[in-house]
Amino acid sequence: MNEEQVISVEKLEKVFKDFWLRPKTRAVDGISFSVKRGEVFGLLGPNGSGKSTTIKLLLGLLKPTSGVISILGKSPTHTATKHRIGYLPELSYLYKYLTPRETLRYYAGLFGMQGKHAEQRIDNLIAQVGLANAADRAVGEFSKGMARRVGLAQALLNNPEIVILDEPTSGLDPIGRYDVKQLIKGLAAEGKTVILSSHLLSEIEDVCSSVIVLSQGKIIAQGDLYKILAEQNRVRLDIEGMSLDALPKIAEEITAAGGKYKAGHPRMPLEEYFLKKLGKNK
16 A cells, blocks of 8 residues: 555534524534545544545535645645545535436536546446446436445545545345455555445445544544554464364463463354355455
8 A cells, every 4th residue: 555645634623503603513623634646545433523524624615613624735725726626525415317427417418528428437437336237227216225336436436536425335235245345455556546435334444544533523542443443452363274172282371371362163244154155355
């Protein structure tokens, strides 16, 4: 992964005021973090923790009360910077009488994309998000999960360097969630930076390399996900092709070293089992 920082946030605060301009809610309270190019970066936190406000600040949709945000070396309000960002909001507002193809053509026009280049990009994205068989159906006929796929294609239309996804798998079935997670990993492999906000902890764990955890507008944990989750006083040993009958010898060594152990057959998560039965590799 490239060590170049593409997002830098320092001592960011956002205070919402009431009608009389008196401080009412401190939605973001002095947070600092950075994101590297090619990283999948997770935003975690309960409702009201400041995730959505942080995203809107990164997009330049809200003005910070104090602090500094740098996106690709520029302010998030810089017009050229906005063209290098793709965004999937938690709720996608789509024209229900347009088809996915017509929807993407409309947004392509806003980006100044025309002709064969635009049509090729649209065709590729429709296939990439799994809508090839529904590309010419009205969006109003779609389930929430299918509409989510249209929104994801729209977020990737301008081939952005930074992709910000707010609850990208909302409304998707296990296969759809698997496809989106593979897509996110593919974006990172291409050198794109992904900011992922989700309430599904397994989703964050599967694809993110670094995270921040927000609570009441403050960061309560941040860093490399593997290091955060590692239990330093425990060691896990996975052994294949051996019966439990062979464990006593290993157990003696563990006990002699002052350790404790628990033996048994591990269980795979239900979603992983479901995907395996359908021939999907996680």
